[in-house]
Amino acid sequence: MPLQKLQFRPGINRESTTLANEGGWFESEKIRFRSGSPEKIGGWVRDTGLSNAVLAPPTGSFWGIARAMWNWVTLSSYNLLGLGTSLKYYIQNGIGGTFYDSTPIRYTATAGATTFTATTGSPILTVTAAGHGAQQNDFVTFSGAVTLGGVITATVLNAEFQVTSIVSNNVYTITAAVSANSSDVGNGGSAVVAAYQLNTGAITATISVGWGTGGWGGINPGYADTGWGSPSPGGVGFTTQLRLWSQANYGQDLIFNPRSGGIYHWTVNANPNIFNRATQILSTNAPVLCNFIMVSDASRFVLAFGVNDYAGSPGAATQNPMLVRWSDQQDLTSWTPAITNQAGSYTLSNGSTIITARQSRQEILVWTDAALYSMQYLGPPYVWGFQILADNLSIAGPNVTTTVNNITYWMGADKFYMYSGRVETLPCTLRSYVFNDINMTQSYQFFSGTNEGFNEVWWYYCSANSTVIDKYVVYNHLERIWYYGTMGRSAWLDSPLRPEPIATTYASQVVYHETGVDDGTTNPPSPIVAYVQSSDFDIGDGHNFGFVWRIIPDVTFDGSTVAAPALDFTVRPRQFPGTNYGSTDNPAVYSLNNYSLVRTYNIQQFTEQVYVRVRGRQMAFKVGSTTLGTQWQLGVPRIEVRADGRK
Numbered sequence: 001m002p003l004q005k006l007q008f009r010p011g012i013n014r015e016s017t018t019l020a021n022e023g024g025w026f027e028s029e030k031i032r033f034r035s036g037s038p039e040k041i042g043g044w045v046r047d048t049g050l051s052n053a054v055l056a057p058p059t060g061s062f063w064g065i066a067r068a069m070w071n072w073v074t075l076s077s078y079n080l081l082g083l084g085t086s087l088k089y090y091i092q093n094g095i096g097g098t099f100y101d102s103t104p105i106r107y108t109a110t111a112g113a114t115t116f117t118a119t120t121g122s123p124i125l126t127v128t129a130a131g132h133g134a135q136q137n138d139f140v141t142f143s144g145a146v147t148l149g150g151v152i153t154a155t156v157l158n159a160e161f162q163v164t165s166i167v168s169n170n171v172y173t174i175t176a177a178v179s180a181n182s183s184d185v186g187n188g189g190s191a192v193v194a195a196y197q198l199n200t201g202a203i204t205a206t207i208s209v210g211w212g213t214g215g216w217g218g219i220n221p222g223y224a225d226t227g228w229g230s231p232s233p234g235g236v237g238f239t240t241q242l243r244l245w246s247q248a249n250y251g252q253d254l255i256f257n258p259r260s261g262g263i264y265h266w267t268v269n270a271n272p273n274i275f276n277r278a279t280q281i282l283s284t285n286a287p288v289l290c291n292f293i294m295v296s297d298a299s300r301f302v303l304a305f306g307v308n309d310y311a312g313s314p315g316a317a318t319q320n321p322m323l324v325r326w327s328d329q330q331d332l333t334s335w336t337p338a339i340t341n342q343a344g345s346y347t348l349s350n351g352s353t354i355i356t357a358r359q360s361r362q363e364i365l366v367w368t369d370a371a372l373y374s375m376q377y378l379g380p381p382y383v384w385g386f387q388i389l390a391d392n393l394s395i396a397g398p399n400v401t402t403t404v405n406n407i408t409y410w411m412g413a414d415k416f417y418m419y420s421g422r423v424e425t426l427p428c429t430l431r432s433y434v435f436n437d438i439n440m441t442q443s444y445q446f447f448s449g450t451n452e453g454f455n456e457v458w459w460y461y462c463s464a465n466s467t468v469i470d471k472y473v474v475y476n477h478l479e480r481i482w483y484y485g486t487m488g489r490s491a492w493l494d495s496p497l498r499p500e501p502i503a504t505t506y507a508s509q510v511v512y513h514e515t516g517v518d519d520g521t522t523n524p525p526s527p528i529v530a531y532v533q534s535s536d537f538d539i540g541d542g543h544n545f546g547f548v549w550r551i552i553p554d555v556t557f558d559g560s561t562v563a564a565p566a567l568d569f570t571v572r573p574r575q576f577p578g579t580n581y582g583s584t585d586n587p588a589v590y591s592l593n594n595y596s597l598v599r600t601y602n603i604q605q606f607t608e609q610v611y612v613r614v615r616g617r618q619m620a621f622k623v624g625s626t627t628l629g630t631q632w633q634l635g636v637p638r639i640e641v642r643a644d645g646r647k
Helices: 431-435 441-446
Strands: 003-005 025-030 032-035 036-040 045-047 067-073 079-085 089-093 100-101 105-108 114-118 122-128 139-143 160-162 165-168 169-177 194-195 247-248 253-258 264-266 292-295 301-308 320-326 344-347 354-360 363-368 371-379 383-391 401-404 409-410 416-419 423-425 447-451 456-461 471-476 482-486 491-493 502-504 510-513 528-533 547-553 565-572 600-604 609-614 618-623 638-643
Touching: 025 482, 025 618, 032 431, 032 471, 032 528, 036 371, 067 247, 067 491, 067 502, 079 247, 079 253, 160 169, 253 292, 292 354, 301 354, 320 354, 320 383, 344 383, 354 401, 401 447, 409 447, 409 456, 447 491, 547 565, 565 609, 600 609, 609 618
Parallel strands: 247 292
Antiparallel strands: 003 638, 025 528, 032 036, 045 510, 067 079, 079 089, 089 100, 105 194, 114 122, 122 169, 139 160, 139 194, 165 169, 247 253, 253 264, 292 301, 301 320, 320 344, 354 363, 363 371, 371 383, 401 409, 409 416, 416 423, 447 456, 456 471, 471 482, 491 502, 502 510, 528 618, 547 609, 547 638, 565 600, 565 618
16 A cells, blocks of 8 residues: 555644544644644743842742733833732843842831740740731731840841731731740830731632631631621631732833732832832822723823722722723823813623723723623713623633734633624634633633744633643634643743743743743753644554554654654554543554554654554554653654555
8 A cells, every 4th residue: 555644634623533533633732833733842941030038939039929920121221020929029120130029018017016925946926016907928027126135136027027827916926037045035125117018819719618708707716706797807717819910011110900909000210229119009089999900002091990989098998890990191190080181980881890901902802701892092071982892701810811913812711702803702623622621710810821933822721620720722823723731830921022931830930931942940951741642543444454564754853952852653553433442542452463552663863764563443643752852843754554454
């Protein structure tokens, strides 16, 4: 028989059985398709920047799990990266630069309102501070303290600490750098000042249950008890919500918002070595509770979505999840509507909460949990107009939207969407694969981003049995194909201001993708396991058995960093589509002849042909690599088949 080409349609298709998808690819891991051919994705390396904080993070470059990044260049040409984590907000100055802690100060206690109590032999200090408002994992910085009389000196106390536990609304604990001795009997003095940073957030979404949760009230040990319908105090009966951030440039400055929090303004300092903390915008009627912010391209308005209404003091504001408010033009501090300005508000009607918004061509797209709106600048007196584009749709979370070439893509609750002037379902050959193995209770963790160098839109999500992101799915918008794999990332940014796409890991690292060919987050680097496997295809006519006795590979190793790159060719024969002896990864045809088993062959750069012994009616073909320094792209291999009877 003539040589049979192993040429498959680009993209992965799992919407039917592996045999029904004959002529296509069925499985993938860390590969992409370029010009129709599968190849291993690029590697990644770690950013070497470290935190400037005296209290060094336990792992990685910063405290917490990053959820948002924002990259911009100042008028002085400083390439800055804003980084919001579950615990803090950082500004990095340049690739490999320092991560400066810019987390806002939430509350500064008056001098003398804070005292310390030590226990001999323990580094745990009990801090008494009336109405501290802190929660576990928050950060506080003390100044003005004096020694407790022993090893807990003023130097030990006048530092930044992470709150270890909450005892009550007046008491919490911290961990000192040394264990106290019997001489540590003081209280830190009457000049202690405590500066509390913004409350921290959770790293996963949690559904709170039990008595005392939310508005039910009940018995709250260490706190005042609450009655029916009264909220429980902080830290009792419920958990902190997932910490998400939105941010935008206001000129060369930055504004950012922790979801369900206020709006904070970070200003560039003329001294490049000074990075001040951000401060909250607390001008008259400025929002103090909002879910998402952005700055409009039209006339530079600050827009706040899911926000409290006017005339609500910071301590008594009520958040309206469907309310949109905007500042006056070119003034982030002016929020009170007047005949002399353009500040204003509008309440959306379709849905129960605003999820997110995105600047698009000549409009801002606003998603609620049930509809998509277009928001357009009209000028005075209405300022902004709203028009519903589609209803009865869904969106998985605040960070799952991406705009490429004036087309906006997003992940819904059970499918993907696109908007190009009208809302449409985005055809997906992996729809059932993705949405049958997904943890939608963690959907606010999901995020998307572009890898524009390869015409890709990536979505990262949690699989059904995971509470952290462990999978991704990719849509190649140029070739209109899909592929998928596994990878743990917490945020992504494809910025034209830095040479490679930026991502963050669960080890609190910033990494640059499409750099090298290996996993550079480890020392030494680790190999990237990458493969692609075809659907089943008939060997010969599919009626009789075929005997495959030779494979002619077609692979390039361009970009490899080792002298002898190699990969594995695996052939997986079947007798019938339902044949499955052992496991789905080993759909072998068993017989008295040993050549009917699954076989793997090592292919090197100058391998011309490989002699094999494989027998079956159908076969799946897999190619992949597991070694350091290997980069590959598959061409069109061929197999030589000989008819071998019907049994």
